[in-house]
Amino acid sequence: MAMPPYPIRCIMPGCSQTARFKIASHWSDGITSELKTYYLCCSQCLPACYALAQRKFLACRLAPTETLGQPMVFLLQRGLRDQELERRPDLEQPAIQSDANPS
Secondary structure, eight states, rough: OOOOOOOOBBBSTTSSSBEEEEEEEEOSSOOOOEEEEEEOOTTTHHHHHHHHHHHHHOOOOTTTOEEEOOEEEEOTTOOOGGGGSSSSSGOOOOOOOOSSSOO
């Protein structure tokens, strides 16, 4: 029996809004690749979550074969896989540059 759909709530403490966005980076270990999720958030919390995701990106330590791209904003859509999510670069604030994690 399939589970009924349930609302995905914004990750920010004290916020009870439905999450509309996924903030994630392309990650690979040289064999496997996927989106590394930082946050699922609502429109109101998006700027704060994006800034937090950039800080996490800069603090991430990678193994020699790993790569990690800059955090990106995707429209969260029920039933779609990561590869199918629509990227929203217009909602991304200027990226923080780092020599440790080039994108």
